[in-house]
Amino acid sequence: MHPHSRARRRILPAAAAVCALAVALAGCSGTTKDDAAKDTGTAAAGAKADPGAPMKKGLKLAFLPKQINNPYEKIVDDAGIAAAKEFGAVGKEVGPSDAKASSQVSYINTLIQQRQDAILIAANDPNAVCGPLKQAMRQNIKVVAYDSDTAKDCRQIFINQASSEEIGRTQVQHLAKQLGNKGEIAILSATQNATNQNTWIEFMKDELKKPAYQDMKLVKVAYGDDDDQKSFQETQGLLKAYPNLKGIISPTTVGIAAAARYISGSSYKGKVVLNGLGTPNQMRKYVKDGTVEQFSLWDPKKLGRLGAYAAASLASGRITGAQGETFTAGDLGEYTIGKDGEVILGPPTVFDVKNIDEFDF
Known part of the structure; x- marks a missing residue:
């Protein structure tokens, strides 16, 4: 901050x-x-x-x-x-x-x-x-x-x-800890022009430049436009396009809930780590069924x-x-x-x- x-x-x-x-x-x-x-x-x-x-x-x-x-x-x-x-x-x-x-x-x-x-x-x-x-x-x-x-x-x-920096960096830090600092990751954002999302993503990319994350690679930033169905489809697309994907950060409440819904009903459950920003009421069932280990919000x-x-x-x-x-x-x-x-x-x-x-x- x-x-x-x-x-x-x-x-x-x-x-x-x-x-x-x-x-x-x-x-x-x-x-x-x-x-x-x-x-x-x-x-x-x-x-x-x-x-x-x-x-x-x-x-x-x-x-x-x-x-x-x-x-x-x-x-x-x-x-x-x-x-x-x-x-x-x-x-x-x-x-x-x-x-x-x-x-x-x-x-x-x-x-x-x-x-x-x-x-x-x-x-x-x-x-x-x-x-x-x-x-x-x-x-x-x-x-x-x-x-x-x-x-x-x-x-x-x-x-x-x-603090925008705090949000961006900690989401990388949390995901990295869950992945043992290794693997391909993607970001599922809201719209391409959303000021808050883009600021956080810049701090995420900057955090990923640190030596601690040399074995992690950001392969794609996808945009679900804060639309539930589009975010769901973008999650599906990411997992098909990148078969070695290990983690997704979704810094949007609409995106993380849609991604969790897709992963929870797929073979990726327990294999792909999802983290990001969500509300407890949206995410409760996905935390309890093991789809998501943790997420953040104010x-x-x-x-x-x-x-x-x-x-x-x-x-x-x-x-x-x-x-x-x-x-x-x-x-x-x-x-x-x-x-x-x-x-x-x-x-x-x-x-x-x-x-x-x-x-x-």
Whole structure:
């Protein structure tokens, strides 16, 4: 985790111990908040934070997920909408039924016309949504990206579920441990343009360059487009095309569940290791039947809550999105805004047969 972007927070007692993760430091690059402000009239362009400002009542917060029928995104958004109610705001979820790059644009335009106070977006493409989001910010509608970032100058804050580097590297580390650091592996991703997936995959590839993984080879990155049937077929295709494949990493909740479903009913069960990111309720049966030994995720409910509080704090003038500002996210505690407007929820949890029944989401 980058030292600038580590959020100060009170750690809540968890039902299960969160795994200790060793993280290498990485340099960050990209547009600075000051540069972004010149373009869009956002955070640092003369706006001053007033940490003591009261939370405004009746704020309108709109969650715009990658796609409306994605079960993971629904958990995030429902939790954010519930949190909004707690502080007197009104939350809603709108979005497309597919995860194509430009599918979210018309929804952003409608939300601008509706004069929402904040738009929270999990971007399908970092750039396709930029024009309308900048238009929203010019009209004093606050923009918070969550789960999957936009380009940095197209929002005030990005709520990152965990350090991108931590997610990418640990998925390789976990799979390598299961494989004894040997064998051909593949990645089953979501869409080719998904910002979060691509960032994680870059860190996976970088991790694989280390001498410890010289006997492991990444043979293919496949894309299931966060579609259950396509992800199922891509899994089947990978296993047919690469008969020596030993492991698959699927850093998407739709992908890992579809891959587990295929493997569980095939001759590959017990022979091909599947790891990645999933929810306990999706993956429980595959952990218990031995298809999957372990997988990781953060608590998506907490991600939604944190997003709602960040958006309301922006809309109330408590924060502007500048590095170093702090805000309280209800029972989650205090968070600090890091470099490039990034706020990190916390480290992911590893789920396995020993702890999976302690979680229900």
